[in-house]
Amino acid sequence: MAGNDRSPVTVIGLGLMGQALAAAFLRAGHPTTVWNRTPEKAADLVREGAVLAPTAAEAVTAGELVVVCLTTYDAMHEVLDPLDGALSGRVLANLTSGSSEQARETETWASERGAAYLDGAIMAVPAMIGGDEAVLFYSGSASAFEKHEATLRLLGGRTTYVGEDPGLAVLYDVALLGVMWGTLNSFVHGAALLKSAGIDATAFLPWATSWLDAVKLFATDYAGQIDAGDAEYPANDAKLSTHFASIEHLLHESETQGVSTELPAFVHALVKRALDKGHGDNSYAAMIELFQDPKAS
Template identity: 45%
Template sequence: MSGHDRTPVTVVGLGSMGSALAGAFLEAGHPTTVWNRTPSKAEPLVSRGAVHAPAIGEAIAAGPLIVACLTTYEDTIEALEPAAAALSGRALVTLNSGSPSGARRMAAWALGHGMRYLDGAVKDVPSAVGADDTLLYYGGDPAVFDEFASTLRVLGGDTVHLGSAPDLAALYETAVGGTLLPALVGFFQGAAAVRARGLEAATMVRFTARWFEMINSVLPVLASEIDRGDYSDGASSVNLFLAGAEHDLELGEEAGLDVAWHQPFHDLLRRAADAGHGDHSISALTEVLRKPAPVGASKGPAGE
């Protein structure tokens, strides 16, 4: 299939991820127009065959599919607003960070300008864009997804439409993304601890990866407990995790670490135990998270 048979695509935003998206479209033979606030970022893509549009209106007018990869929904609106007259009838796909409410506002703005809309998320690093196992998911107009599915699949072989609600990708992105910072901070704390003993952080990687594999293996079990509301399997109980809280504090003292970031987790465990979940599965924390902490709730040793 020649480039003339491929859907023309405009990519708005050429940071590391936006450039990777544009590169994948070019690699697959799609006529690709690019725009960025800093024009020089387009040069590597132009050398590969992209067309650089100096004005956003020209970029929008170049094709039926606009893929925006700016930092936030607000940035996307700010970038596209000057081209408002050219937006009607075109399909907009946003691949940026933001909340579900932000996605809903973005959808309302796009629909108000006569556009068709999909919101999406790339669940990998820029270097993985275009790979067969790279995951992207989308929420929004199913007709838009069906029309451009083969084009969007160029960005990753594992391409999923979550449903017609425009905020679904943002919902899953924020829901899944909540695991990232705690996991990284845990690794950084471990790295600080082994470095305090004169060991290299690199020696942790093999064991940390295995730990993540174990967590991955139990996620389906935990998800089933949550969906059924049955937390009676106490093999990994709230009380077991609560007993380990003291070990976090001891490690902090011994290695000279700031372990204050554990305090909210310890407080959550205590709230769960106080609510009668002490002997229940750790997944019962979901029920506590569904309710705000009582005003003036007492804190244990970690909060003193």
């Protein structure tokens, strides 16, 4: 990892997240140039020592590492497309939310302008930036990440480079968000079930969170089975047919207690399709066969 030499950094885009990014660089002693369409948003950063560039072109040329955090990729292109050769020889670290397809297209676009490209995903709120628990994924140019790793790590202690395919950071991002929403939906549905019997969600919470420790063990086994790729999926904990019977209990209790059956009915239908494809004696990992085949839905 390259040493933190406090080299100049540029931040383009000063929404709440962009301001947090720039502030983290300033706290670490990096000369930081900022630019935003609405320059008033830079006021606090300027008081902390940032330099407000009058134009995007001047901001880009102020530092070798150019961090962009705008609302969309289209907004990024509106700002950077007119800059001609300003990006040449620089590293563009794009922390704008978008798709893996956009990330790959933007790497080509950046390369045509002589810039090395990193696409990033931030799994944190602005207040977490610079802290040990902030998660940021980067993908794209390995040499660019290695050169600026120490600087990029200032934004979050759990900064991780995931590969040269620039679309990988986005895929990690959305995959983890899917885990979050799946978990939260299940927790809230469970809370609704217990509320029907007068049990508070706060009483349910410690049991739900401790149960996640067991789920982590299941997931660890399933990850190995999925990566093995032999489609055997040994049922070391329970067969998929056993899971299906329990899902039917959840579906029945939801209906009986006057709680929406939409979520358990959806899971019931998914698992039923896996059973119909002959996976009844396999582990829950066999569900990967459905998710990898969109024609099966």
